[in-house]
Amino acid sequence: MNLDPGMTRERLETGCWPDGAAYVDGRYVPISDARISVLDFGFTRSDACYDVVHVHDGAFFRLDDHLRRFRASLEGVRMSIRHDDDALTAILAECVRLSGHRDSYVAMVCTRGVPPARVRGAISGISNTFIAYALPWIDVLSAEIQRRGAHVMIASTPRIPSESVDPTIKNYNRGDMVRAMFEAEDAGADTAILLDLAGHVTEGPGFNVFAVSGSSVRTPASGSLEGVTRLAALELCVELGLDAATADLTPEDLHDADEVFLTSTAGGIIAVTRIDNRILSNDSPGPVTRRVTDLYWKWHRDGRHATPVAY
Ligand SMILES: Cc1ncc(COP(=O)(O)O)c(C=O)c1O
Incomplete structure (x- = not known):
């Protein structure tokens, strides 16, 4: 069963381990x-x-x-x-x-x-x-939640300071995220967004955060993982003619936004329809989020950034 690349391989059948x-x-x-x-x-x-x-x-x-x-x-x-x-x-x-x-x-x-x-x-x-x-x-939030839009709370648990654990290094120090997820669960929300110690928006368990106001689309400049889907979303916004950039965001920026969406490898672009006690874009995924989501999956269909697997 030794299939180290470069070594003589006993070829196991494709799909022999469907659980993983x-x-x-x-x-x-x-x-x-x-x-x-x-x-x-x-x-x-x-x-x-x-x-x-x-x-x-x-x-x-x-x-x-x-x-x-x-x-x-x-x-x-x-x-x-x-x-x-x-x-x-x-x-x-x-x-x-x-x-x-x-x-x-x-x-x-x-x-x-x-x-x-x-x-x-x-x-x-x-x-x-x-x-x-x-x-x-795997989806970071269920397909059902993605369809209706996520209900998110801003947690009181702050993100571990970047000076202690660098969030741009993808790591397993998730104690803050776990606490925030319990806060969300207790509040009846689907997931949580964490702030840094200065009160700026960072990210959540498994995703980056974007705020949309008119044609302006902003995601935190620091304090979070530099998500690959975040990068894709910034590029998608440019292709859609939107003004996309990084900036410091406060909870009020999210509360007052026209739309908020999350980005993750595990799901792609995910609309947020409720944040704390606010309802966004008539409680359904907003038009900008839908355009970004549609283009994200079109890029997949078009083979943009694709590396095919030989099955
Ligand atoms: C803490 C955190 N932030 C952001 C993300 C999103 O990053 P990516 O788009 O590369 O999946 C993840 C992904 O797991 C994450 O764990």
Whole structure:
């Protein structure tokens, strides 16, 4: 079952693991058999970085951007993997092929690794753990919520300060997000948006945030992951002739916006129809959000930024 790219391959059947396929320790396995040590600092310290790219209709979308961001995250947390971009692409594609799905959630993860026995103080020199996996498509918010528009609350839990954990490194330090999600659940909202300590809008669990006022479209300039879908949305807005840019946003900017939408690899462009006690765009996805969403999926149909998977 050793299918490391470049090695002699016993070719497993396409779609043999429909629940998901993983690459761990240089081997491809069904997702249910994918394991790392409970002593790995990725588990005991959330000391990990990762990236997620989606496959739509048999092709990766903006794979280059995800690989570039993953490399930057690795560098930011001083981790390394032995695979170059071609090898990494081959591993991700093989996971997708083995899962067989034409619409897939594909993760690449690096954890600090297992520390040496009897020593806990040092983090340099630990051999990092690399894992990749492909799952059937995942949405950050359900298809039903996406159809009606998300109901969002602005959480009182602030985002972990960027000075402590750099949000541009895709990481597993999610304690603030988990608290905010419980706040949202208690308030009957679908999800939450977090502010930084200065009161500016940052992001939410799994998505970036955009505010639309007339033809002006703004997303936070700092304090959030530089989402690949955020980048796509900025480009989509330009193609639609909108004035798209980054800026500091306050909760009032969201409350007073004509429309608010979220962006995520896991779902694309998602309308927000309620925010705190405000109803936006007559409680249904607004016209700008719909245009951006339509063009986002048209880019997929047109093969823009596509890297096909060989099934
Ligand atoms: C905290 C956070 N912000 C933003 C995003 C959106 O980024 P992308 O569009 O690259 O999926 C994610 C995606 O998982 C995320 O976890």
